[in-house]
Amino acid sequence: MSEVVTDSRWSTEQVLALAPDASSQKAGRGLATLQKWHDIGHDGGGEQPGGVWGLCKGSGSKPYQTCVDLAEPAYRCSCPSRKFPCKHALALLLLWADGKLAAGEPPEWVREWRDSRAARVERAKTRQANAGPADPAAAARTAKRRADRVTAGLDELDTWLADQVRAGLAGAGQHGYKHWDSMAARLVDAQASTAASTVKRLAGFAVGQPADALLTELALLRMLVAGHRRLDDLPPGLAATVRQHVGYPTSTEEVLATPATRDRWLVLGRQDEAADKLTVRRVWLRGRQTARPALVLAFAAPGQALNADLVPGTVIDADVCFYPGGAPLRALVSQQHGVTTGSGTGDVSGSTVAAALDDHAAALAADPWLDRWPVLLDDVVVAVADGRWHVIDAAGDALPLQSSVEPWVLVAVAGGRPVRVAAVWTPTGLQLMTAWLDGKMVAL
């Protein structure tokens, strides 16, 4: 029953969270037995992440070479699987998480892989540094053409918005999807992709929700149109926020070129959402020193594995670059220096409900379109009132969960005692992601 977790080892749950799908989890577990492996070991430990490696017998004569670099983490396996990480890498990590691997020197093939990977990273950096706009004049012409198109699309949206209010929202539920989708399609043509998705989502607000929600969304769109018209007069941060919500692209290079924020970031949790033709993964971080939230997005076509580098419950020492905006939230991890993995929250401090709402209000002041805000709440208990679940903090302040959620796992784990929870605050309530009880993480 005793449980020895050294600081750098991951928990089984954390390893399983890396799996691209349930069948990989199952297969990985099936291989996580020492009988199937040889020449297996790990290095690193303490603050040094190191790696794990081993040879796994497959169906062919030659065993598969599998190794994982724990800092990123990065995986390599000689098996033909296109899943990422593959079952062999998962099994290896499971054995390591279980404390079954002995420390040792990495064999030759592991060292070679590490060297070649380091070289590749170096090359990519150099390429990035050398790359610049090929033809500044052409780029400016493209940008101008795009801005014109967006302006035309948003003007049409403006008329359309006013038409909805003239006719009255009482009948909005009667419209079919086409009513919303054709406006959304027009905005896609106008290259205002984010605004287009917002319009597409209106169909959901029009049916089965209080009319408040629909009016709010229409009003926020109207504000976006107005903001876009005054783009040149706005302060740079707010202008960037408007551009982001309209759907102007920001290149990765542009983001990585901004000054990085280095901190120890607690991975609060992640949320996967199937949007049309694309699965979106939102990974929420919170910095220890900066107390800043960050949102890292990943996208994948349906059936394809999402990037699973950021493991909920881990604390990463990393450089993070934020997308420009009034209340910068979306970010990229530009360089990871290491992972510290206890099962606790690594000294990242949480807040009260009141403080979290204050932070949210401040963020709204800079980005009024913000509709998701991560919170890390200390000492909350879960309780139900009038059929709606809430979390209540030590001061007695309560926030409702989203109405569709019945958080029984959290209720069971907490048993009525206070826990720390990571959640996302939205206009319709909290979305729970992760909880910690006595320093132990529970994925929800």
Place this chain on the structure above:
Amino acid sequence: MTTATPAWTEVMSTALVGTDRTGPPTWVPPTAPDPASGLLEVAALLAVSRRAGRTPEREVARPEPAADEARPTVGKAAGNRLTRLLDGNVFDADIRGELIREWLGLAAGRGLVAPPQSLPALLDAGRASRELRSLVAVVGGNRARWLAEQRPSWGYLLEEADDPDEVDLTEEFDHPYEETAAPPSAAAVAWDETRWQEGNAGTRAALLARARRGDPDTAREHLIAAWSKEPAANRERFIATLAVRLGPGDEEFLEKALDDRAKAVRQQAVRLLARLSGSAYQERMAQRARAAVRLDDSGGLIIEPPAEVDPAMVRDGLSADPGNGAGYGKRAWWLEALVAATPLSTWRDYAPDPATFLLSRPDADGWAENLMRGLARAAARERDVEWARQLLAAPSAKALLRPSYGVRPAEGLYELLPPAELSEHARDLLTDDNASQQVYQLLMMCPAPWPADLGTAVLDRVVVLITRQRQGYRADALCQLAIRKLSPSAAAEVAARAAALRNDETQYTYERAIERLAEVLYFRQKMIEELA
């Protein structure tokens, strides 16, 4: 903005109706291009300030925390294994069900509770499967009860006893408790009037059963005192506890229960009276049996089952319409039931060696099978090993494997045999190609884990069947049984046999069956280790 900011509700109601009909609202800013756009501008300001100004709710009451757990939680590895089983990611649903049951049984036996995060899924599993419930109640601990109080769909749990000592007593009806080695301590059987008055049905039944172990007469008096006020479901559950140290003192009460309003209670009374040696019930049944099975002048046997049942016979549990599930007619059922309730000693009046006499009679009229089945049920009830051996050795013993009301008469007989003798029966039948159904039945009756030599014999048979054409499915059926009955310590041997088949040149359709058997056994082996 020149005019005062309106309330959100005012903006809302204007927007619902539409500005075409309301006309331009007074609060629309004059800078707005048109009333509708102006309305949206005002709405945007209000909406964002509503979001930003959201205050916490203050009126939500904190829940009463769960009581601390008196028993320790299982280790982490064991908890993870339970979660895997409940998540449904391993094996198929049937095997998972078995393994969950085994897991819970092991944890209950060690006095451990399941980890809290597994409880919602565990409670759902208990809701879906009645037979898991008593184990869920024990292994779920205080936390599971606390959860069940909060969610109606888990409320079943509150009707189950949660003390590990209590569960076996309420569950196992047919095993006579008086055979347990050590007499219980006085404290263990002490009557607790508060629990009797306030406990749930499971707790109260357990209390009765325990009290029966100490003083059966006083326990019965407690039951009689409450009897008339109890609902039928409770009466059925409570009367069953009289099986513990059943004695002549219980007869009067059980006789009255034959007239109970509830059928289930009457059935329990019949079952108990049939087991009560020297009861008037047994005598009534013996009288009827002697009339149905009698000697003629030359000492030959005449069998003539009742042609119909009278009300007195119905009262004694002979249903007017017994159904014909096993292909027998009414009269055959009545014959079987009469003989089953008749003391075996009755037949000593017929011949010095009654078993041989009754079983070797030529079957001219077609009743022999049901006579034998009745005798088998009587032998099981009286736990008579000699009769059991003779019945199982009879040429037509296969008829004992046909179920009557869900019970195969042979089962009760096999239970009486020492395990070595039992597995010998099974081994003898294993290689008989024409007895595959009987083998399954018999193997199912052999208690788990099978003795080593039986296990080896089954594996030999599995390998033979896999390599035969068109008989692989039989190997699969044997493996399904072995998953539950084979000792997990055989895992390595099974794996070796699976590997041998795999490395064989030929590809067999049912190779997978033995591989999966090895996987499940390894799984069980680890499960047992983790819960040791």
